[in-house]
Amino acid sequence: MKMELSGAILNILVAFVLVANGNSYGRKISVVLPLVGNLVSGIFLSATSYYSLSLPFLYAMAFITGFFGGIATFLGGVFAFIVDLCENPKQKTIRIAVVDLIYGLVSGVGGLSSGFILRGIGFTWTFVTVSLIDMVNIFYVMCFLDDTIRVSEVQRKSLLGGLKKTFSEVHALFKSSSPKKQTLIVLLLCTFMAYLFTVFGGMSQFILYELNDPLCWNEIYIGYGSAASTAIPLTSFLGIAVLSQRLKDIYLVFIGIFSYVGGIIMAAFANTTLLMLLVRVPALLAYMPLPVLRSMLSKVVLPSEQGALFACIACLEVVIGVISLAAFNSIYAVTVAWYSGFSFLLSAGLCIIPLGTMCWFMSATGHQQEYMPLVHEEEPAGEEADS
Structure with a gap:
């Protein structure tokens, strides 16, 4: 938690500036800079492991690598990059879901295999291997990945200028839009934040719950549970790919929320290994709701506002992630003595918030996807203003 907080503020600031100002800096810098930070982190961790440096050095490393933006800048840049390549709104939902699928699957596979890798080659060589992979990624992005935004040196802004421009763009995103568009953006962002808080907080308690009575899982069963959880991003993507052909985005969000509620309530009462695996x-x-909500937000705003939007989303993910982890860990510590599944029931109960905001959104759009034409309605006004 201390390491997360050491670099969180810098991560948010860098993500806010770079992702929101993609039209000035280009999209690639939002992808490359976090990879360089990851490389610096891997080298630092290799040295820490090899020379047995004291743990406070890790806080310094987290602070230094915070200047490179971290996962918030990386994901924000990737999502903005993907949206730039989409030719129609329907592609946005699928392609954003693909990014979430890859992120979820690789995270699960990495977590599942990390124990075996550490046992085989140790911490030092594990971090060296990670650093080499980062070098390959940096080389590929720099040499083979074409930027979706063509930026000349004259267009590039200073950090202070970029920060000012960012705040003006975010301010315009919320203040210069029509009242209906403002309402839709706020409702979708509230839904995204509320659901991310409940899902991230609730699922982060799985391992703690599995280690405790009555399950008392060992590392083998923990690995099985992690492998089972890895299937969720895949099935969520398949659900989007299939259901989006027949259903509107709003209904996909509802289905995903109810799916999570069913699983987390079942987890609260799971007292056998089989039942916990079946959760x-x-x-x-x-x-499923997370990529769909990102796609819905990208459909509401103009193409020139995509950078500011995904910068906001990336910053919210960092903030909500830290807050939810701290909140649910504290709640679990207080309630584990009398009922270890309470945090799961709380997470399920909190889902009433995203369900409520989505019902409000549904009412505001007349039960149809009428929010997409808002973009086309505002484009002429924007063009007249520019001229």
């Missing part, structure tokens, strides 16, 4: 079955579509 992932009703939650197979639990990750």
Whole structure:
């Protein structure tokens, strides 16, 4: 937690400036800079492991690598990059879901295999290997990935100028839009934040719950549970790919929330190994709302506002992630003595908030996807203003 907080503020600031100002800096810098930070982190961790440096050095490393933006800048840049390449609104939902799918699957596979890798080659060589992979990624992005935004040296802004421009763009995103568009953006952002808080906080308690009575899982069963959880991003993507052909985005969000509620309530009462493993079955579509909400937000705003939007989303993910982890860990510590599944029930109960905001959104749009024409309605006004 201390390490997360050491670099969180810098991560948010860098993500806010670079992702929101993609039209000035280009999209690639939002992808390359976090990879360089990851490389610096891997080298630092290799040295820490090899020379047995004291743990406070890790806080310094987290602070230094915070200047490179971290995962918030990386994901914000990637999502903005992907949206730039989409030719129609329907592609946005699928392609954003693909990014979430890759992120979820690789995270699960990495977590599942990390124990075996550490046992085989140790911490030092593990971090060296990670650093080499980062070098390959940096080389690929720099040499083979074409930027979606063509930026001349004259267009590039200073950090202070970029920060001022960012705040003006975010201010314009919320203040210069029509009242209906403002309402839709706020409702979608509230839904995204509330659901991210509940899902991230609730699922972060799985391992603690599995280690405790009555399950008392060992590292083998923990690995099985992690492998089972890895299926959720895949099934959520398949759900989006199939259901989006027949259903509107709003209904996909509802289905995903109810899927998560079913799984997390089942987890609260799971007292056998088989039942805990089966918890992932009703939650197979639990990750579906997150990419769909990102796509819905990108459809509401103008192409020139995509950078500011995804910068806001990336910053919110960092903030909500830290807050939810701290909140649910504290709640679990207080309630574990009398009922270890209470945090799961709380997470399920909190889902009433995203459900309520989505019902409000549904009412505001007349039960149809009428929010997409807002973009086309505002484009002429924007063009007249520019002229």
